[in-house]
Amino acid sequence: MEALDLAVIGDAWLRLFELDSLLYLMLGTLIGLIFGVLPGLGGTTALALMIPFSMNMDAGDAIILMAGVMGVAPTSGAVTAILLNTPGTAPNAATTLDGYPLAQQGRAGFAIGAAASASGLGGIIGIIFLIAMVPITREIVLMFAPTEFLLLAVLGLVTVSLSTGKKFVKSLIVGLFGLIIASVGYHEVTGEERFTFGIDYLWDGFKLVPVMIGFFAVSEMINLWAKRGSVAASGEMEAINFRQVLQGCLEPIKRWKVLLRGSAIGTGVGALPGVGGTVAAFMAYTIAVTTAKPSERDSFGKGNIVGVIAPESANNAKEGGALVPTLAFGIPGSAEMAVFLSVLVLHGMVPGPTIMTESLDIIWILIAAAAASGVIASIITISAASSIAKLTFVDSRTLVPIVLAFAMIGSYSLDNEIYDVFTTLAFGFVGFIFMRFGFPRIAFPLAIVLGPLMETSYFQTLRIGDGTLSILFDRPQSIVIMLLIVGCVAYYLKGFLTSSEGKETSA
Amino acid sequence: MKIRLDQDNLLLLLPLTAFAVGTLYIGSNYGPVSAFIPFWASIFMLITCLFVLLGMDKAVDDGEDHVAAKGESDNHNVLASGLWITVYVVMAYVVGMIPAAVAYTFFSMYFFGGKKLLMAAGTSAVLGLILFGLFEFILEKELYKGVFIEGYF
Numbered sequence: 001m002e003a004l005d006l007a008v009i010g011d012a013w014l015r016l017f018e019l020d021s022l023l024y025l026m027l028g029t030l031i032g033l034i035f036g037v038l039p040g041l042g043g044t045t046a047l048a049l050m051i052p053f054s055m056n057m058d059a060g061d062a063i064i065l066m067a068g069v070m071g072v073a074p075t076s077g078a079v080t081a082i083l084l085n086t087p088g089t090a091p092n093a094a095t096t097l098d099g100y101p102l103a104q105q106g107r108a109g110f111a112i113g114a115a116a117s118a119s120g121l122g123g124i125i126g127i128i129f130l131i132a133m134v135p136i137t138r139e140i141v142l143m144f145a146p147t148e149f150l151l152l153a154v155l156g157l158v159t160v161s162l163s164t165g166k167k168f169v170k171s172l173i174v175g176l177f178g179l180i181i182a183s184v185g186y187h188e189v190t191g192e193e194r195f196t197f198g199i200d201y202l203w204d205g206f207k208l209v210p211v212m213i214g215f216f217a218v219s220e221m222i223n224l225w226a227k228r229g230s231v232a233a234s235g236e237m238e239a240i241n242f243r244q245v246l247q248g249c250l251e252p253i254k255r256w257k258v259l260l261r262g263s264a265i266g267t268g269v270g271a272l273p274g275v276g277g278t279v280a281a282f283m284a285y286t287i288a289v290t291t292a293k294p295s296e297r298d299s300f301g302k303g304n305i306v307g308v309i310a311p312e313s314a315n316n317a318k319e320g321g322a323l324v325p326t327l328a329f330g331i332p333g334s335a336e337m338a339v340f341l342s343v344l345v346l347h348g349m350v351p352g353p354t355i356m357t358e359s360l361d362i363i364w365i366l367i368a369a370a371a372a373s374g375v376i377a378s379i380i381t382i383s384a385a386s387s388i389a390k391l392t393f394v395d396s397r398t399l400v401p402i403v404l405a406f407a408m409i410g411s412y413s414l415d416n417e418i419y420d421v422f423t424t425l426a427f428g429f430v431g432f433i434f435m436r437f438g439f440p441r442i443a444f445p446l447a448i449v450l451g452p453l454m455e456t457s458y459f460q461t462l463r464i465g466d467g468t469l470s471i472l473f474d475r476p477q478s479i480v481i482m483l484l485i486v487g488c489v490a491y492y493l494k495g496f497l498t499s500s501e502g503k504e505t506s507a
Numbered sequence: 508m509k510i511r512l513d514q515d516n517l518l519l520l521l522p523l524t525a526f527a528v529g530t531l532y533i534g535s536n537y538g539p540v541s542a543f544i545p546f547w548a549s550i551f552m553l554i555t556c557l558f559v560l561l562g563m564d565k566a567v568d569d570g571e572d573h574v575a576a577k578g579e580s581d582n583h584n585v586l587a588s589g590l591w592i593t594v595y596v597v598m599a600y601v602v603g604m605i606p607a608a609v610a611y612t613f614f615s616m617y618f619f620g621g622k623k624l625l626m627a628a629g630t631s632a633v634l635g636l637i638l639f640g641l642f643e644f645i646l647e648k649e650l651y652k653g654v655f656i657e658g659y660f
Contacts, residue, residue, distance in 0.1 A: 050626055137586045169555050169564045173523060180530050183544040192541040195533065218592065226581070276596035283637035398612075399621025402634055410604055411636060412604060413648040416656075425596045429589065436585070451544060458543050476587035496564070 012364035016372060021064050024057070025369055028068020029376050036073035037080055038399075040313045042089040043073030047339040047402070048216040048416065051209045051346065052410035059347040059362055064369040066343055070336060071373025072380070072470050073203075074277060074315045078115040082308070083108055091277035091315040094285045098300060105303050109241040112306050112385045113248020115312045116378040120258060121252055122313030123374030125263035126270065126320025127367055134363065137328040142357075146460035151481040153450040153457065156331035157443055158488045164440040174434055175443030176235045180237025181206055182451025189459045208342050208448060210411040210423040215444060216339070217407045219429025219435055224396045228313055245382055252309045258288055258392055259313050266314030284314035285367045314373060323370070327363060330453060331446075338445035345449060449473025513562040520560045527552040593613075603653035609635040 014038025028050070035046035037334055046069045053060035075087025078478045082099035095115060102111040144152070157179075161171035184195045196202040262284040267281035289300045293331035300307050325331045330351035332338040344351060349359050411424040434441050466473035472478045527549045534545025558564060563646035598607035610629045612659065642648045651657060 013509050053646070065644075166564075169558055172639070173552060173555045176548045176555065177523065177526070179544050180526075180546040180552070183534075183548070187541040190538055190541045192538055194541060194545060195530070196536060197509070222585070222588050222592055225591060227586040251600065395616075395620050395622075398630065399617050400592075400607070401595070401612035401615040403633075403637060404592065405529055405604075405612065405634060408596065408599060409608070409642060409650060412599075412651055413642055413646065416649065416651070418600060418651050421596055421651075423601060425593065427594070433519060439519070455544055459540055462540065474539075 001410070004041030008361050009364050012361065012368045015060060015365055016064065016368045020061065021369075024061050024065045025068045025373060025376065028065040029072045030371055032069035032072035032373075033076045033377070033380060035069075036076035037088045038394075042077070042336075043070055044336045044339055045217045045220055046073065046345070047336060048212045049406055049410060050203070051212060051339070051343060052414045053182075054235070054343055055209075055346060059349065059359075061363055062343060062347055065338055067366055068373045068376075069341065070319060071316075071370055072377035073336075074319070075116060075119040075312075075374070075377040075476060077379050078119065078308075082115060082384070083110045084483060089277070091311070091318075093278065094281040094311035094315075095308055097285065098302070098304050100307070101303035106291070107303070108477045109385075110248040110251070111305065111308050113245035113382060114251040114308050115248075116381040117249040118252040118262070118309040118312040119316040119381075120374050121259055121262045122266060122376030123316035123377075124317060124319035124371055125313070126267045127371045128320070129267040129317075130320040130323050130367060130370075132359075133324050134367075137324060144329075144477060146457040146464065146477065147475055148151060149475045150331050150454055150457035150461055151472070151478055151485065152456040153486070154333060155330070155485050156446060156450060156483055158485050160443050160446055161440075162492060164442065166477065166495075167438070167440050170438070171440040171443045171472055172447075174439050175447045178444040178447025179454070182212070183455070184450045188452060188456060190456045198303075201417075206423060206427075206448075207414065209414050210345060210420040211427045211448060212339055212342060212445060213407050213411050214427030214429075215431035215441065216335070217403065217432030218424055221334050221400045221404050221407070222432040224426060225400045225437065228396060245385075248305075249382065251305055252313065255309055257304060257448035258306050258309050261287065261291075262310040262313035263317035266317030267321035269314070270318030271324050271450040275317050275507055279317045280314040281311035284310040293352075304408070313434035319370060320341060323366070327355055328417050330450065332449075335442045335445060338442070338449060341449050342445065350453075399465060408464060486497070511562045513560055513565065516559060520556055524553065524556040527556055573623060591619075599651065601654050603652040603656070605638050606653070607633055608638055 002308050003367040016025070031046050031050065032043060035042060039105065044056055047066060050065060050069060057065065074089055074091060077092035078099065079088070079094040081095040083102050085096050085100040087093040087096055099111045099115065102108065157172070157175045161168050161175060164171040180195075180203070184202055186193055186203060195205065228282065265284045266277075266280045269283060270277070283308060288306050289297060291305065292300070292304075295303065297304075322332070322337050326337045326341055327344075328351070332341050342352060344355070349355050349362060355363065408421050408424060411420050412418065414420065431441060431444075434444070461469060461471060472482065520585040530545055531549035534542050534549055536542075537545060580650060594612045595607060598611055600615050601607075602610070612631035612634050616630060617624060620627075622630075638650075642650055
């Protein structure tokens, strides 16, 4: 199948405009909207909760549903950032810097219009980048053998952990814990039973869905219940003027340089595994400030619309960029992408060469759905901003039992297995404990998804290398990846040694 | 560089270290292919746990966003939260998924959320109907009906 086969691309768009597909897209958008608005929940929780429902669908519909969720979460998070100074998702924090002052000046509609429009346009630019990368990526991926996939999995864990900055080692611990959890049950190749302790339920290992739902959704519910009160602190909400919204929509087009620069930063940063939207949004904001005219710089932080356009365009453009390593190498750019990766795996698609050659139709459906969901999200956000913001005033005593019911029933309904509910609860506690101790959780889903891939690649590498791993040093691709792994660890150690010396000197 | 025990993370790191030692011990008994992840992951986990446990990462991570060290009342809230969420799972096991969801939502809203009786009852009833319609009708999934109908494990 050719990467840019027009018939496949056309089919993907036609598929998207079928009634079922549109309904799934709208449903995904609606769910993503609700979760995107609620601080602390976000797209990852929404995706984890959607996995059981997607299992009954065919792969295309499931991808459309998930694309709907992913496309809208960053956009809707901007509404509460502007109206309530409470970012729905972490990357929206950059939007509060100028968005909230604009709202306080009575220009909330203007800021929301600009944010939604910048998000939609940024998302489309990110998708264009993804489309451009599909044929190139495919060629690169085909150069890789199991040896490289083994090393890429290690690189993925290391880079994702490195993205947590000073918490690199803690993130690695969580990733290694995830790898051990992923190894429970029969070994796929040898059939040897591991860590089952005579419990029949563990023969097939921990199932992905109950583990993911527990680790992300239930852990957040434990946290939310413990915090009490509503999701966001109730406060004064500025009124929205619809005329201002329309004016705001045109602002990113007028400031097209800011839009393009923000989108380019978003796609570039998004394509780096593990770096994520928060870095992209703040980087875009910082660059917008530093490249502004000296006379304009003082207005940042006091309600400059550029301070809304730059982070919002970067935040949405990063989705297109992040899909490149996720699809091509199975290395997700964020926790959200890691959960999305598990959806692909559950539908029988293995990221890497297989997906880039055999499931191109699905990739194009994903691209079409992601582009459409960004536009739909912007329209919904613009038209229902104040209603969306009110969702954050829902009391945790109402929200927690409802989300919990969907989480537990979703987990059970996958295999009609009551043990899965206990697994969900157990991993909810595990996820919460890591969260409470400040251990970044991003490496865990990655490890759970990459564990089986690592084991299979290791076995194949041994077979190719006649029982040894010497082949790792024979292939230039492998050597490059190994150098990257060493480079990442060296980068952390350099920072570690510098900080140690600094602390000793100051002491 | 001074080495001192990381007191803030002790409660988490000690079990994790024990977990790493346990998996290393068990994992090293498997065949060479099956032991790949259990063996190497537990070795690296042990090293990284000891690294943090001995406070060596304090040079770069000052743990400023560490939340476990909050006050006693906060710990009490967390414990209560964990227990209350466990109650849902126990209820689901005993009376079935949907009745548990309805009852749990009602109790959460009425007793803990201070909502009016009608509001709590209405919301929980609507939730029950949505869950029933979505799972039993649309997705055609037969949900767990409780230990009295389905029997023990």
